[in-house]
Structures are given as C-alpha cells and as structure tokens.
Amino acid sequence: MSFREVQETKARLNRSELAVPGSQSKFFEKALNSPADVIFLDLEDAVAPDQKAQARKNIIEALNDLDWSSKTVSVRINGLDTHWMYRDIVDVVEQAGQFIDLIMVPKVGTSSDVYALDMLITQIETARGFDNRIGLELIIETALGMQNLAEIAGASTRNESLHFGVADYAASTQARTTNIGGPNPNYVILTDPMENELRQEHWGDMWHYALSKMVVVARANGLRPIDGPFGDYSDAEGYKAAAYRASALGCEGKWAIHPSQIVLANEVMSPSEEEIAKARKIVAAMAKAEEEGMGAVSLNGKLIDYASIRQAEALINKLA
Numbered sequence: 001m002s003f004r005e006v007q008e009t010k011a012r013l014n015r016s017e018l019a020v021p022g023s024q025s026k027f028f029e030k031a032l033n034s035p036a037d038v039i040f041l042d043l044e045d046a047v048a049p050d051q052k053a054q055a056r057k058n059i060i061e062a063l064n065d066l067d068w069s070s071k072t073v074s075v076r077i078n079g080l081d082t083h084w085m086y087r088d089i090v091d092v093v094e095q096a097g098q099f100i101d102l103i104m105v106p107k108v109g110t111s112s113d114v115y116a117l118d119m120l121i122t123q124i125e126t127a128r129g130f131d132n133r134i135g136l137e138l139i140i141e142t143a144l145g146m147q148n149l150a151e152i153a154g155a156s157t158r159n160e161s162l163h164f165g166v167a168d169y170a171a172s173t174q175a176r177t178t179n180i181g182g183p184n185p186n187y188v189i190l191t192d193p194m195e196n197e198l199r200q201e202h203w204g205d206m207w208h209y210a211l212s213k214m215v216v217v218a219r220a221n222g223l224r225p226i227d228g229p230f231g232d233y234s235d236a237e238g239y240k241a242a243a244y245r246a247s248a249l250g251c252e253g254k255w256a257i258h259p260s261q262i263v264l265a266n267e268v269m270s271p272s273e274e275e276i277a278k279a280r281k282i283v284a285a286m287a288k289a290e291e292e293g294m295g296a297v298s299l300n301g302k303l304i305d306y307a308s309i310r311q312a313e314a315l316i317n318k319l320a
C-alpha cells in the first residue's frame, strides 16, 4: 500500500437508490415503504420549471411530517448554473436539514462547485445548530465533470459518493444516442470473416470507460461509486445486465428510476451466497497456507496469494 491512507467515507447501504420527483408528493409514502436503501427526492430534471417552487414545498413538508429514519434520504438540488439552486439549498436545508442525510448535486463540473455548496451548507447547519452533518452525492454527468473528476472527488469531507449520470453525460459528450443507459447497436466490433465467411457483431459497452474511471477515482478518494439510471424500466433483464456490469467494476449500487428496479438493484448489488462461500474458502485456505509457511497456494487448481485475501475480504465486507 501507499504510505498515504485513503480515508473511507461513512459506510451506508446504497445498493438501490430510488428517484422520486419532488412534484409528485403522492409517491413519497410509497417510496418510504419500498425496499430502496436510499431515496432521493428530486428538484432537478424530473420537475418542470413551473413546478420547482411547489416541489420544494412538498419536499420540506414530507421531510418534516413523515418518519424517514429507516431510510437514507437525499434531495437532488438543481444545478449551480440555474437560479433555483440557491433557494433549493437555503429553503430545504434551513427548514428540513435535520432530516436530510445527503444532498445530491447534479452536473458537478469543478471542485469549486463542491466548495461553494460546502460553504453554504456549513453556514446553514451552524446557524441552525443541527447535530447531523449532511453528506454530498455528486453526479458525474458532464465532460467537464469527467475531466475534473479527481479534484471534485477530493474537494470536501462531505463527499460520500460519485454517481454516473449516463443521460446527461451522453448529452454533454454529444454521444449519438437518446437512450438512458444500456447498449448501443452502433457500438460494436465487427469480426473479420470467420471460416464460414460470416462476420460476427460483438456489442460493446460504450459507457465502460466513463464508469470505470469514475469507480477508480471514487475508490481512490474513499467514496462509494454508484451507477446511475437505466431508462427502459420494462426491460428487467437489460437493467440487471447493466447493474452486473457496474458491480463487476466495483459499483456499490444503482439508481432505480422506477420502483420495479429496486429489488433488481438490491439483488444484483448484494454478493451471492456462492460468491461469499468462495471468498471464505480463499481466506481459510490462505490462513492454512500461512500456518504452513507459504504465501501462495493452489485452490481448486488456481493460484491464490495475499492479494486474493484482499479481494475476498472486499466481497465479504459488502455484507457488513
């Protein structure tokens, strides 16, 4: 390991993160009773401009009137480039800050965006004497945010997680798709002709680089990497495939933009009994190897060593 220790953020279960539009207060209680680990009440892109003020009021009322203590609750504010953002923070944090765990910040572009929000939230928390300290979940969904990822991730001790906002990221990079996540039939590798003269198309994952980069930067800064939305909520298999890809890279959770996606995310993002059993066997085999004075041994015909212990423990720790 490096001599520099990575400070891990506060641990939270974040397998599923349900998006609920702030303008649709009829969905709040249902969200509260859902199996989602985290709920974000949205003031941004699921709310029309003339509904922003009402949505803010709905959210403040719901945070005060309902008992959210069994959930991690977040509020997605509008972007720093809008004239709604200051009031999102001032009104919501002043009037309901003691009930909020996290503020979700869309379209973060620079570390100064995070600095400005940290400053504002700190002033309100101090003025109101709140006991809780609100954390930040930052959506990486612009080319600028991706470029400045490392500085953004290290910009505040409030930072808890980085989220990949695939829809806005596609818009910002001018990727040629109007889907929200998922595969793209134009992002393929065409093989050379095979023996039978036929060529095969292998679909690639056009989001791989961005998501992978975000995971690395999140982990290097002790933050949770979370995969964002998958728009086609009628395609459970497609959702699960995207979630498995994200979890294979190291993401701890995925958004649910529809209640039906919550159980899918919880399932995919929890390690299976089989994975845990295998991880435990590795730890046990390495303990035995160490007793016998060996650093690397074979388990079921495969080499394992001390790095295998760290891989296995990373999996087992997901249960904690």
Ligand code: GLV
Residues within 6 Å of the ligand: 045, 106, 139, 141, 164, 165, 166, 167, 168, 169, 228, 229
């Ligand atoms: C989420 O906000 C996205 O743009 O995908």
Ligand code: MG
Residues within 6 Å of the ligand: 045, 106, 141, 165, 167, 168
């Ligand atoms: Mg977005």
